[in-house]
Amino acid sequence: MQKPLNMAMIxxxxxxxxxxxxxxxxxxxxYQEEIRYLFTMGYFPKFDSKNFVNLVDQxxxxxxxLALKKESMQKFMSMYKYKLSGVGPGEVVLFxxxxxxxxxxxxxxxxxxxxxxxxxxxxxxxxS
Numbered sequence: 001m002q003k004p005l006n007m008a009m010i011x012x013x014x015x016x017x018x019x020x021x022x023x024x025x026x027x028x029x030x031y032q033e034e035i036r037y038l039f040t041m042g043y044f045p046k047f048d049s050k051n052f053v054n055l056v057d058q059x060x061x062x063x064x065x066l067a068l069k070k071e072s073m074q075k076f077m078s079m080y081k082y083k084l085s086g087v088g089p090g091e092v093v094l095f096x097x098x099x100x101x102x103x104x105x106x107x108x109x110x111x112x113x114x115x116x117x118x119x120x121x122x123x124x125x126x127x128s
């Protein structure tokens with residue numbers, strides 16, 4: 001008789017820690033909603049879309065980041081440190097949280113984040 005599968009181990013192994021995303025998926029406005037969907041479903045299923053912000057606003061961004069951390073600090077850190085060539089720490093988090101955002105990537109001459117019609121930003125790493 002075959003022993004039963006260890007479902008706890010299988011569930012742990014199936015947890016998403018990364019997606020097959022390319023830097024170019026973030027450097028245009030085309031895929032933001034799709035990427036948000038992936039991160040919401042895979043990392044933050046309880047995240048309320050009301051926490052998305054329309055512009056770079058420190059108070060609103062800090063509240064949104066707090067909501068992500070409260071749901072899963074481990075998943076937040078995974079998103080914060082998401083490995084993409086030419087993309088620094090925290091940039092994927094800001095892409096996720098700010099409406100109409102795209103990342104500059106490695107070829108953008110000191111512009112890390114573009115928010116359509118609202119501005120261009122250079123992002124510096126901060127304590128998470």
